[in-house]
Amino acid sequence: MTQPNTNQPHTPTITFRLLKPGLIGGRMQDLTLLIRIHPAPAPQRSGARLPLNLALVLDRSGSMSGEPLETAKQAIVAALRQLHPQDRVSVVSFDDTVRVEVPSGSVRDLDALIAQVLRIESGGNTALYDGWLEGATQVAGHLNQEGLNRVILLSDGQANAGLTDPAEIARRVAGLSERGVSTTTLGFGRHYDETLLLGMATAGDGNFEHIEAARSLPTFFESELQGLTRTSGRTVSLGLEPNPEYSTRVLEILNDLTQNSLGRYQLGNLVEGQPISVVVKLQLTAPAQSSTPLGVTRVRLAWTGLDGVRRKVRAQLDLPVLSPAEHGALPEDTEVVEATLLLTMAQRQRLAIAAMDQGDRAGATSYFSDVVGMAMSVPSPSAEMSTSLTESQDLQRLYEGGDDLLTRKRALSQSYNRSQSKPRKTE
Amino acid sequence: MSGHALPGSWTGTLDDLAALANTLLPQYLPLDRSSRTQDEVNPRLIRHYTTQGLLDPPLKEGREARYTRHHLLQLLTLRRLMQGGHSAQALQSLLTRQSDPELEALLTGELRLQVQTGNAALDYLASLRENQASAPPVVRMAPTPPASPAPSSSPARYTRLMLAPGLELHVSREARLPKTPAEQDTLARQLIAALDTLRRTP
Numbered sequence: 001m002t003q004p005n006t007n008q009p010h011t012p013t014i015t016f017r018l019l020k021p022g023l024i025g026g027r028m029q030d031l032t033l034l035i036r037i038h039p040a041p042a043p044q045r046s047g048a049r050l051p052l053n054l055a056l057v058l059d060r061s062g063s064m065s066g067e068p069l070e071t072a073k074q075a076i077v078a079a080l081r082q083l084h085p086q087d088r089v090s091v092v093s094f095d096d097t098v099r100v101e102v103p104s105g106s107v108r109d110l111d112a113l114i115a116q117v118l119r120i121e122s123g124g125n126t127a128l129y130d131g132w133l134e135g136a137t138q139v140a141g142h143l144n145q146e147g148l149n150r151v152i153l154l155s156d157g158q159a160n161a162g163l164t165d166p167a168e169i170a171r172r173v174a175g176l177s178e179r180g181v182s183t184t185t186l187g188f189g190r191h192y193d194e195t196l197l198l199g200m201a202t203a204g205d206g207n208f209e210h211i212e213a214a215r216s217l218p219t220f221f222e223s224e225l226q227g228l229t230r231t232s233g234r235t236v237s238l239g240l241e242p243n244p245e246y247s248t249r250v251l252e253i254l255n256d257l258t259q260n261s262l263g264r265y266q267l268g269n270l271v272e273g274q275p276i277s278v279v280v281k282l283q284l285t286a287p288a289q290s291s292t293p294l295g296v297t298r299v300r301l302a303w304t305g306l307d308g309v310r311r312k313v314r315a316q317l318d319l320p321v322l323s324p325a326e327h328g329a330l331p332e333d334t335e336v337v338e339a340t341l342l343l344t345m346a347q348r349q350r351l352a353i354a355a356m357d358q359g360d361r362a363g364a365t366s367y368f369s370d371v372v373g374m375a376m377s378v379p380s381p382s383a384e385m386s387t388s389l390t391e392s393q394d395l396q397r398l399y400e401g402g403d404d405l406l407t408r409k410r411a412l413s414q415s416y417n418r419s420q421s422k423p424r425k426t427e
Numbered sequence: 428m429s430g431h432a433l434p435g436s437w438t439g440t441l442d443d444l445a446a447l448a449n450t451l452l453p454q455y456l457p458l459d460r461s462s463r464t465q466d467e468v469n470p471r472l473i474r475h476y477t478t479q480g481l482l483d484p485p486l487k488e489g490r491e492a493r494y495t496r497h498h499l500l501q502l503l504t505l506r507r508l509m510q511g512g513h514s515a516q517a518l519q520s521l522l523t524r525q526s527d528p529e530l531e532a533l534l535t536g537e538l539r540l541q542v543q544t545g546n547a548a549l550d551y552l553a554s555l556r557e558n559q560a561s562a563p564p565v566v567r568m569a570p571t572p573p574a575s576p577a578p579s580s581s582p583a584r585y586t587r588l589m590l591a592p593g594l595e596l597h598v599s600r601e602a603r604l605p606k607t608p609a610e611q612d613t614l615a616r617q618l619i620a621a622l623d624t625l626r627r628t629p
Contacts, residue, residue, distance in 0.1 A: 103603060103610060133555065137607050140548035172555055179548035261454050262535045302537060310538055
């Protein structure tokens, strides 16, 4: 079921799929609804993408010394090479002090930029907030109302110098995001603070990535840039408007999404080629008969375009009323089955993390094994489900082996990626 | 995240407005701030906002001031925006121009304040730096590579600035001028350091 696109440029398309596309007449019933949001292509100006305004903020604390820092520098160099001359970029590094390695400027003299990045050396503590603040200032100084303004921060450690309170840092990041500069965080290795970095990325309307191997750093920088160049909307919110006529109500939303005070859900940026899947369970009572399809719910999607204008689009789900026999004969949509299962697995992973945090090893073990069980229960798994199975088995082994630090980061990252429909990257 | 719902329509006294605003306010403020008592409003503060032109004046009913849902929305939005780092000055007579739906959208963050003078992001970051309880972070410019002789093929063009008697500054068109306080500090220090080397040279 596809709702007609309103033909505005850069308007995403919303599609609905149901476990069974019909209602049973005269009954109260539960519905499983898969909402897919297909972002529009990114806007262009005279045939080229809109310019980026970036700060790359690099942790050069002592723990980064050696291969991690060298690889991170190479990753930044690779990222610089992908930029266009009209883009702006700055490079900031931090240990207990912050250094502006490259002040915000256009990418004209690439060789000089690269030389400056390669000179970065490792040092002492981790003044993560101060590093972010300087990177943010470099971006804000050249705020582009018709482009993307973003701080990309890479860290491998706990913030232990300057402001360190995760809630306060997230509040400040959110304040800046409201003013047009977003923040992405890349957590590297096994010792960074995943709660802080995930909180910053969520508050910052950017991405959070967990990276284990130094050699995969370039992949993550590259995909972040690719995502930015294909973005058509930011500060995206999804509202559910069930039809009160049939006492329709939302029982559950399977994705782990932050809600605003109007009950709308915060989604990630609209990136071309990266559809967002949200699974919702609804309950309603259908009348005994109806010659026309019933309007079950509306969905409202709002976003800020790259021109800074807030836009919204609504789509309505209409379903026919069927007899129990007709409804029974409908096959289940395997895509909805799989999307539901994948999100339920992500929910279990979050429960496992909560159990770990409470020191409940038995509980966490049982949740992790639930996830494996669910992935194995699929008779003919898709490629995505097969990958999820392998990942969940690896996670189970990692936890059994006693590597709690890495288990928690991986579980959090996998569950976050699933809730946000982030594409998988293989390390 | 249910909290108390915003009433569909409402009127009340100044005291009623303060009480209702304090019940509703926590859900619109960041979680970590919602429990702080200094975020509460009182009748005196509301009158102050009114005289400042941040809120519409109340209606009169006999001798008593009557406030409406519109005042409530203005007050909640004002507190939320101030909390988010907007100064009262920037908000002056801005909220009094907004309709109820616009105020509601501002309140929930659906809509962001567009009417800003200058650069809102930069102002916000400046306010963060000011509020920093600890000493400001030390920010340095990365050391610049040793100067290499410029290729002599095309003569570079410089602007001469007289800084003090006997002291001139030559600025090329390509020079990157310092913008952030950190960058300016660094340049000042580099200048002093350069002059120091001169002093040490016999």
